[in-house]
Amino acid sequence: MPASSHPPSPASPLEDDNLLPQILLRLPPDPSSLPRASLACTRWRNHVADPGFRRRFRLHHRRNPPLLGFFDGCGSLDFMPTLEAPDRVAPERFSLQRDEGDGVCRPLGSRHGLMLIIVPKRLQVLVWDPFTGDQHRLDVPPGLTTNGWDERLINGAVLRAAAGDSEHFQVVLVAADGGQENRRAVACVYSSETGAWGGFITTPLPNHGHASSLFSRYSTSVYMDHAVLAGDSLYWQLIGNFQGILQFDLERQMLDVMPVPVPIYSKGNCFKLMRAKGGGGGIGFLFMSNSNYIAQLWSRKTDADGVASWVIGRSIELDKLLSLRSGKENIRIVGFAEDNNVVLMDMLRGFFMIQLDSMQFKKLARPKAAVSCCHAFESVYAASSTYILR
Template identity: 35%
Template sequence: MARRSGGTSPAAAASLPDDDDMLREILIRLPPRPSSLPRISAVCRRWRGIVTDAKFLRSFRVHHRKPPLLGVFQNIIGRIVFTPLLDRPDRIHPQRLDLGRYSGSYSCALLDCRHGRVLLEDLDRHALVVCDPITGEQRRIAIPSELKRGYLEGAVLCAARDHGHVHGGCHSCSYKVVLISTARDDIQCLVLCVYTLETGEWGNLISAEAPYEHFYSDTLATLVGHCLYWCRGDHILEFDLDSQNLAVIMGPPVTDDIYDENRLIIHAMDGAVGIAMLSDPHLQMWQRNVNVHGVSTWAPWKTIEMRTILGLPSQVEAQVGGNKFIRGYEYDEDIGIIFLQVGNSVYMVQVNSMESTQLYDTLAGYDHHPFRSFYTPGELVANP
């Protein structure tokens, strides 16, 4: 029998995707901005059921890989402040990512921010606090007595290592805290310790020796591959999370007098370790190369004149000691962005394209800890 014109055979009909499956494939491609899924969920009950399903949310995060940059956390005169960076309707009210009693406290220090978590030091209790601003969860961790009070630096990172895992939406996953300081009884000895949530305990102390002046600075840790790096003047601290080895390595052979806060560990080409050094009017970048014998050398990567960075002002009005005030803050390792303060304004500079975006104005220099996280529908509140 001839088929009716325009008809579909049972076999062809069986091969067509389900309507909900097609809709999921469409919705999963929405931008990962905070307003995307809540707006779609308001269309109808069917769409809400799809975008609030846990399996869909996991697929949504895997598809996009990189969570959006919601804002930055800063320690301003002892108070932890969240500054949103997105425009409405994606702008997150600062109180929505409030850190509870630690936001208004003058006795805490902001140490690190990574993988959707914030690491604080409670100076009154001599303890660390790991905060998840999305869920509001907080955990206090006692600091090992072997570490010197007042000379602490740390890093927090997700402990998940499985293939395909996406950071920034892993609120239920375990995490690690890496704490580094000088020894209480020996300022020539650097001491590092790792806390794992799964065990609830600190691991063994790991130590290394280096000149005292390279132990403490305001630079923040950068994660490159499975290693954490801190700049210390002419030296760099390298901690291998897999081998648990702490090493002090020499930085690039630079003769310019560059402050520690203007030296940032960055991602160079092919996953190599790089360093960006800001010495107005130039931004110098070096790459570390390691040969088959394990010998490492530094090679110049690129040198950029500050005035050629798209979006930066050609002249800076603010003067500090008669010099233009240009200061490096932080490197966003997820998407390769350097935060710079130029005069009274804070900019984001993309390392690869050298394009910049002005974020906001500030009256003083404070560290900027970028906060990235996916924002699911049930966690969205009205914008101010």
């Protein structure tokens, strides 16, 4: 009998066990994926329950984490879920355990499954993992709150130290000098690997800005909104008598300042930093006017001579997209999810999420309290058992 006529030999349990983790690794990064897989059979449950597998699952999907929801950025830290059941994370699942005497805590932003929170009363920042509840408290480095700075003018960002490192993290704190002389921005970096803050990194601040700004008579400060990570740099908005963008290059450990072609804050306008379209590593922003409901997506381009300039890449007619009544809606951009390219807008009819690539939108329930700033929580939940899903 020819060899080809023999039936194939069944795979050995060892071969199946080697192949199964690779299959499970490719499940979608939805919160319900691994809990559901663990219910299939004992063998699947054993693989999913392995801490090493869960770590690889998080790393495999790190570049496309789902948008689980938004945290209120005004101090309450209430969580607003964005997914539907069975992937919806109940708000009570993410509850920060505060120490007595912490007082009001203000979130500065989240990234890579971690939330950065400032505790003004203690002059500390808190790195919080909402899934595990783990907390790391860091004293704000001495000197960051001198020369007119105080805790209200400090902003920052948290990120994992490296793509394959799920244990260590970095914190970058920034502030802008409020004085009229020796005007500068300053940054300081903490590494959990060394357990120490580095030295201060500074850059001068210009003395001019858009005269039409609501804040032009105030000293320059780093706006309370979260940072955007684009390429190897973090970016924050600067407001006051200079309006622009503060850039911190993570690789070169350098600060830089760039102007913007529009007034960041003027009556009836909204401004939100985001990654440039296409994900090529550059920074962009969305500028919107309530007078005509047109949102412009700008990006930073560099020509052949190395000269950088801002260009409008796209305009979105929000009145047509959302069926707005002319002059009847006051729209505010209150949040942005950098990995999913989603903006969160506050309108009279509720909160709307708009996916800027597909232009699909979804309405969310309006929070009970007024919200002026929200921080997106984009992360891969890699638990082996079902948690609070409704």
